[in-house]
Amino acid sequence: MIEYSGQPHYLVAVDCIVFGFDGEHLKILLVKRGLEPEINKWSLMGGFVGANESPDDAANRVLKKMTGLEGVYLEQMQIYGEPGRDPIERTLSVGYFALIDIHKYEAQLNDDYEAEWFLINDRPKLIFDHDQMVADARKKLRYKAALHPILFEMLPKKFTIPQLHILFEEVNDTKIDTRNFSRKITSTGLLIKLAEKDRTGSKKGAFYFKLDKKKYNANSQAFLNLMPNLKI
Amino acid sequence: MIEYSGQPHYLVAVDCIVFGFDGEHLKILLVKRGLEPEINKWSLMGGFVGANESPDDAANRVLKKMTGLEGVYLEQMQIYGEPGRDPIERTLSVGYFALIDIHKYEAQLNDDYEAEWFLINDRPKLIFDHDQMVADARKKLRYKAALHPILFEMLPKKFTIPQLHILFEEVNDTKIDTRNFSRKITSTGLLIKLAEKDRTGSKKGAFYFKLDKKKYNANSQAFLNLMPNLKI
DNA sequence: ATATTAATTGTCGTTTTGACAATTAATATT
DNA sequence: AATATTAATTGTCAAAACGACAATTAATAT
Numbered sequence: 001m002i003e004y005s006g007q008p009h010y011l012v013a014v015d016c017i018v019f020g021f022d023g024e025h026l027k028i029l030l031v032k033r034g035l036e037p038e039i040n041k042w043s044l045m046g047g048f049v050g051a052n053e054s055p056d057d058a059a060n061r062v063l064k065k066m067t068g069l070e071g072v073y074l075e076q077m078q079i080y081g082e083p084g085r086d087p088i089e090r091t092l093s094v095g096y097f098a099l100i101d102i103h104k105y106e107a108q109l110n111d112d113y114e115a116e117w118f119l120i121n122d123r124p125k126l127i128f129d130h131d132q133m134v135a136d137a138r139k140k141l142r143y144k145a146a147l148h149p150i151l152f153e154m155l156p157k158k159f160t161i162p163q164l165h166i167l168f169e170e171v172n173d174t175k176i177d178t179r180n181f182s183r184k185i186t187s188t189g190l191l192i193k194l195a196e197k198d199r200t201g202s203k204k205g206a207f208y209f210k211l212d213k214k215k216y217n218a219n220s221q222a223f224l225n226l227m228p229n230l231k232i
Numbered sequence: 233m234i235e236y237s238g239q240p241h242y243l244v245a246v247d248c249i250v251f252g253f254d255g256e257h258l259k260i261l262l263v264k265r266g267l268e269p270e271i272n273k274w275s276l277m278g279g280f281v282g283a284n285e286s287p288d289d290a291a292n293r294v295l296k297k298m299t300g301l302e303g304v305y306l307e308q309m310q311i312y313g314e315p316g317r318d319p320i321e322r323t324l325s326v327g328y329f330a331l332i333d334i335h336k337y338e339a340q341l342n343d344d345y346e347a348e349w350f351l352i353n354d355r356p357k358l359i360f361d362h363d364q365m366v367a368d369a370r371k372k373l374r375y376k377a378a379l380h381p382i383l384f385e386m387l388p389k390k391f392t393i394p395q396l397h398i399l400f401e402e403v404n405d406t407k408i409d410t411r412n413f414s415r416k417i418t419s420t421g422l423l424i425k426l427a428e429k430d431r432t433g434s435k436k437g438a439f440y441f442k443l444d445k446k447k448y449n450a451n452s453q454a455f456l457n458l459m460p461n462l463k464i
Numbered sequence: 465a466t467a468t469t470a471a472t473t474g475t476c477g478t479t480t481t482g483a484c485a486a487t488t489a490a491t492a493t494t
Numbered sequence: 495a496a497t498a499t500t501a502a503t504t505g506t507c508a509a510a511a512c513g514a515c516a517a518t519t520a521a522t523a524t
Contacts, residue, residue, distance in 0.1 A: 001389075004243060004267075004280070007280045008243075008280075009241035009242055010241055010242065010243075010244055010281075011236060012313070013238055013243055048236070048239045049313065049324075050240070051240045052314065052315050054313045054315065055311055055313045055324070056313075076311065078309055079308065079326050081244070081288075081326075083284050083285065084284050088236065089236060091236075092244055092314075092324075094311050120393075127467045146455070147379075149285065149453075161471080162470080162471070173242050177513075177515085178471080179471095179474090179511080179516095180513055180514080181474095182471080182472065182473085183473085184512090187511095197335070197520095197521095199521085201470080201471095202471070202520095202521080202522090203468080203469055203470065203520075203522040203523080204472085204520045204521045205471080205520075205521065206470085206472090206521075207472090207502095223379075223398070224433060225511090225512090228512075239499080272485085291524075303507090392502090394502075408471045409482070410501090410502080411482080411483090411484080411485095411502095411503075411504080411505090412481080412482055412484095412505090414502080414503065414504085415503095416482095429489095431490085433501080433502095434489095434490080434500065434501040434502065435490090435501065435502095436488075436502050436503085437489075437490065437492045437494080437501090438503090439503095440503080456479090457481090460481075
């Protein structure tokens with residue numbers, strides 16, 4: 001029997017930075033850790049990669065288990081593998097970021113876990129290197145969202161341009177001219193205007209739009225320029 | 233003693249897709265595998281992640297060991313972790329792509345390993361999922377090179393615009409108008425024109441340029457638009 | 465009826481893009 | 495020595511994209 005004798009073996013985990021948007025602010029979903037060490041401290045949603053699953057499978061499983069949601073937007077970020085990052089035992093973790101519609105989450109919430117949404121800018125200190133992961137995820141979200149239409153993933157099926165506008169401002173932590181934004185986002189050809197209006201936010205009301213799934217899937221690779229005066 | 237009892241442990245490896253440019257074509261550096269299984273088959277440069285190193289450390293170590301080169305451009309791509317990808321034992325591999333100056337390599341070559349450059353489009357079949365890794369690396373190289381000035385990493389310190397032009401065409405597998413390319417690349421402000429000319433390629437000769445390291449490092453995050461009519 | 469407010473559409477000069485032409489600096493040929 | 499040749503470089507220009515800012519519109523509140 002051939003084997004890679006003498007090579008060390010490690011635990012492999014996944015950790016998910018789950019982003020959501022409540023209409024005003026960017027938030028992340030954290031959980032109270034259920035095992036030692038650092039039990040009851042806040043951490044990212046994570047778990048070990050099982051024997052018969054890939055890291056991607058594991059991330060989806062963890063998300064399903066802890067939020068009840070399936071088929072969420074999930075993107076591999078990078079691996080975190082410094083030898084001492086977990087004090088108990090060498091563990092490498094694959095970082096993912098997820099974008100979910102916060103309202104879907106409320107509906108599907110799995111109460112077995114103590115999970116809570118925090119404002120991205122007002123969150124508790126996290127265990128291990130999870131704060132670094134969050135920082136990296138934010139950066140990558142910004143980068144990706146400037147080029148690809150992924151922020152829709154955090155909005156409900158029907159959404160308005162002003163909602164999208166606030167979300168873009170939150171993610172990029174900057175002001176964007178509403179007039180130019182509106183034109184730019186519609187000129188992508190990815191939005192379908194609905195007859196209905198959202199009247200909760202203003203007197204005039206804002207038209208609802210939905211995503212043109214066909215074009216969205218076809219163009220998910222294309223480069224757009226969604227951020228004005230972009231300097232990252 | 234706390235421990236994560238009962239969780240499976242795996243081998244963790246790194247694999248590097250090493251890109252080079254010979255002045256005409258994009259190439260990758262492959263090695264004859266030195267251990268079973270699939271011994272003597274062509275594969276990517278790789279190795280297991282040691283007990284006291286991070287995956288990034290391991291990738292740098294492997295590159296140093298097999299090419300003699302240090303400080304090469306190295307970028308983490310993604311993790312490959314399908315349960316059955318290594319037939320002997322569950323092994324997860326972190327894929328990296330590296331950009332090196334092929335001439336530096338010739339000078340520093342480590343002859344202990346059977347390594348050989350292959351045309352990217354005319355290479356032997358590789359072991360395991362390494363062909364998939366190469367395909368992914370190519371895609372990511374294209375993506376990144378369209379937005380960031382990284383292809384310089386494959387050229388010598390002094391290079392000409394025509395050299396760079398051919399390299400861009402190779403990477404993107406397309407024709408680019410020389411006139412527009414020349415202006416676009418110089419307008420980035422990243423190049424410093426030297427007095428010397430390269431006379432080997434033409435009668436008129438082409439001016440050598442070098443990278444403005446200061447601006448290069450400062451702008452490595454900025455978005456450029458280096459590819460015309462970009463549809464990825 | 466009128467004021468108010470946010471959403472939406474307009475305007476316009478500037479910059480970027482990319483298709484294509486002309487010029488230039490060398491060597492090779494007559 | 496004049497001329498042809500070739501690849502590098504600079505020029506031209508119309509179309510598109512960008513972004514600063516103004517005006518209009520569709521509703522509700524007074």
